[in-house]
Amino acid sequence: MTPIALFSPEPARGWLPWVWLAPILLIVFVAAPVIALDGWMQAQHWSDARGYPIGLAGLYALLWFTFAPTLLLVLAWTRWIERRPIRSLGFVAPAPLKTFLQGVAIGVGTITLVVFSIWAAGGLRAEGWGSAWRSPASLLHIALLLPSFALQSSxxxxxxxxxxxxxxxxxxxVWLAVLLVSLVFTFLHYSPHQPWLITMSSFLFSLFACAWVLRTGNIWGAMGWHTGWNWWLATGFELPVTGIDAHLPALLVALRPQGMDALTGGAEGPEGSFLCVGFFVVGIAWIAWRRRRATVSSLQVERSPG
Structure with missing residues (x-):
């Protein structure tokens, strides 16, 4: 195994956790705010006993009140325990806003491709077009959900x-890091008795995002892609995102699942479909091919006579 400083060569002047401890720390960073706020969220009628959001207010509360503290915990740990620059977490793109917005556009495009593939295969039926445009209140909430999902996804x-x-x-x-990241990501998105396709989709989602950041050398694009994917899935089609319904009319077309869960994704939404799994497999292979081609081209340039 060859250790490597991803994103930035600047050293950590503090303590880096042992490999086995780092995933446990991440689970603590995620779970601590959820556990601390669980009783309060239920008292406000924003979440049920299983932690799922209740209505649109509950969705806002989930996206803001549970993810913001996790971000602060990780940034504080990086800055004060590991004592390395925050930019070493991948904030190193030369044009971060442009890179992020390009990622958002790709996220919207890719989830649209997945949804329309399920529709074309007969797994979804249309029940009305652009109903959100007839409701100013819905359009306002859809707009407010964009920064909300941007926070959560980022x-x-x-x-x-x-x-x-x-x-x-x-x-x-790097290879062990990718494996551990994807296993922990899958674990934190796992629900008991969920279909294996959903578990596989979560794992491949993480592998795809890992491949993206390793290919680009920063996390800005992946942050944007994740944002566009979640927001457009929640607001564009009246479909659940990771099993959560935004309770808003569709910006584009209201779609209803029909047929077997393996095709439609069932209660999970399109992310639980085998077509989404197929998209991630193809996407990972394409990024790996692009990375390999870039490496070969670089070696050819180095070996060419001066």
Missing amino acids: VEEIIFRGWLLSTVARKAS
Whole structure:
């Protein structure tokens, strides 16, 4: 195993956790705010006994009140315990806003591809077009959900593909880091008795995001992609995102599942479909091919006569 400083060569002047401890720390960073706020969230009628959001207010509370503290915990740990720059978590793109917005566009495009593939295969039926445009209140909430999902999605990329990936890579190797990141990501998105396709989709989602950040050398694009994917799935089609319903009319077309869960994704939404799994497999292979081609081209340039 060859340790490597991803994103930034600047050293950690503090203590880097052992490889086995880093995933446990991440689970603590995620679970601590959830456990601390669980009783209060239920008292406000924003979440049920299982922690699922209740209505639109509950969704806002979930996206803001549970993810913001996790972000602060990880940033504080990086700055004061590991004593390395925050930019070493992947904040190193030359044009971060442009890179993020490009990622958002790709996220919207890719989840649209997955949804329309399920529709074309007969797993979804249309029940009305653009009903959100007839409701100013719905349009306002859809607009407010964009920064809300941007926070949630960005925090997940920062803690998984930023902090955990770079921390383990500095102690062990990139390949072990990718494996641990994806296993922990899948574990934290796991529900008892869920279909194996949903578990596989979560694991491949993480592998795809890892491949993205390793290919680009930063997390800005993956943050944008994750944001666009979640927001457009929640608001564009009246479909659940990771099993959560936004309770808003569709910006584009209201779709209803029909047929077997393996095709539609069932209660999970399109992310639980085998077509989504197929998309991630193809996407990972394409990024790996692009990375390999870039490496070969670089070696050819180095070996060419001066």
